[in-house]
Amino acid sequence: MNRLRVIALILIILLGALFAYVAEDIPVFGDPNAPPIKSVELFTMEVDQVASLLDQHVVPEKLFKELVKRGFPPPSRVEKIPGIEGEWNGLIKKEEPHYAKDEKYYWIRKERDKLRISRYAFVVRWIEKGLEETAVTNMVTYGLADYRGYDTLGETTVIFTAGVSVILLLRRRSRL
Amino acid sequence: MKEKQGERNVIVETVARVMIPFVQLFALYVIIHGAGGPGGGFQGGVVFASACILYVIAFNLAGGRARFPESGNTIFSSLGLYIYAGIGLLAIIFSSGAAQYLNYGFIPFTSRFEENRALGMDFVEIGIGITVMAITASIFFDLAQKDGNEKEEEEEGSR
Numbered sequence: 368m369n370r371l372r373v374i375a376l377i378l379i380i381l382l383g384a385l386f387a388y389v390a391e392d393i394p395v396f397g398d399p400n401a402p403p404i405k406s407v408e409l410f411t412m413e414v415d416q417v418a419s420l421l422d423q424h425v426v427p428e429k430l431f432k433e434l435v436k437r438g439f440p441p442p443s444r445v446e447k448i449p450g451i452e453g454e455w456n457g458l459i460k461k462e463e464p465h466y467a468k469d470e471k472y473y474w475i476r477k478e479r480d481k482l483r484i485s486r487y488a489f490v491v492r493w494i495e496k497g498l499e500e501t502a503v504t505n506m507v508t509y510g511l512a513d514y515r516g517y518d519t520l521g522e523t524t525v526i527f528t529a530g531v532s533v534i535l536l537l538r539r540r541s542r543l
Numbered sequence: 544m545k546e547k548q549g550e551r552n553v554i555v556e557t558v559a560r561v562m563i564p565f566v567q568l569f570a571l572y573v574i575i576h577g578a579g580g581p582g583g584g585f586q587g588g589v590v591f592a593s594a595c596i597l598y599v600i601a602f603n604l605a606g607g608r609a610r611f612p613e614s615g616n617t618i619f620s621s622l623g624l625y626i627y628a629g630i631g632l633l634a635i636i637f638s639s640g641a642a643q644y645l646n647y648g649f650i651p652f653t654s655r656f657e658e659n660r661a662l663g664m665d666f667v668e669i670g671i672g673i674t675v676m677a678i679t680a681s682i683f684f685d686l687a688q689k690d691g692n693e694k695e696e697e698e699e700g701s702r
Contacts, residue, residue: 464638501660512667523584
């Protein structure tokens, strides 16, 4: 028993040290630019001719090849983000019924001599396109019932199962 | 407490009589406004069940059971889930397999795709509301009736 306690203490200390080591990379609480809310950085590359091509709404061949090599969907076109210098949106062709249009997928930023390529989180689409895609003003509801419909179906099933369990445990009669 | 069982409390009964319709109306309001404002099926269903619980607390268990019978309770608790799953299935049926499950836009309620999604969401919220209402009331009745059953069993055992 004592040996188990010592092992547990050592394990806790190790896990604490690991957490302290990792804590630097955890996004700040409520950070609007955290990876699950805004974007995940994919890779960086050198800026040479690429930036001027991006400004002309052309997908540079170098960037295209790099993305395909890494197994990401190939971008169909590039748009400049209005009002911000050195930032672009990469769009991809999405095969989705009714929404067979381009979808904003990559976020390309120029930082000094590096080009940072990130991928937008799914939530960005809910927040920006939710009202026009669903005609519902309440962001929580279209998140809950439409984009995460499976999740809510599961939640309802959990409640149903809880009720059935209580019926089976407490209702000691022949018929339900 | 036993001598008070048959006693009626006029204040509690009158307040409950006035409150219950408004609580039920508020529950329907919360469910219907799930898409437009704050609210939704889960909250509305619980508010609706609380009206039923208020009736039982103010009056008696047998009256509450008579107004919300066990058979209806069992049917309603699965009906809401069937509505939800059925709406999801309708999307596949109407788009003849092109759309995914629960893609409400393809159910032809109206001519516009976005409005269909909004209406689909409303029906789904109603389904959630029915299930949550029935299950909450069912758990309450089962817990409340347990004591009575045990007494019956004890009486049967002593005989």
